[in-house]
Amino acid sequence: MGATAKITISLDAELLEAIERLRRERGQTRSGFIRYAVEQVLRREQEDSERYIRGYREQPETDEEMIIARQIGLAVLAQEPWDEAR
Numbered sequence: 001m002g003a004t005a006k007i008t009i010s011l012d013a014e015l016l017e018a019i020e021r022l023r024r025e026r027g028q029t030r031s032g033f034i035r036y037a038v039e040q041v042l043r044r045e046q047e048d049s050e051r052y053i054r055g056y057r058e059q060p061e062t063d064e065e066m067i068i069a070r071q072i073g074l075a076v077l078a079q080e081p082w083d084e085a086r
Helices: 013-026 030-058 063-078
Strands: none
Touching (some): 013 030
């Protein structure tokens, strides 16, 4: 791990109570628990992105699906009340 930085965050009382309960059960410091929780969220976000990209590469849209998506998009845009004065 690289350099560390201290930060200040605001939490509502309910969230803080939940954090305190879990971190005590796990024997973690508050800082350690919050660091772990943030790391888990970031890891999941990265995994979700990688899974999405992998899925798209394995099964990209067909030409037919792209045509349908374009038609739907154009139909939705045609229903918008465009301001002609601009």
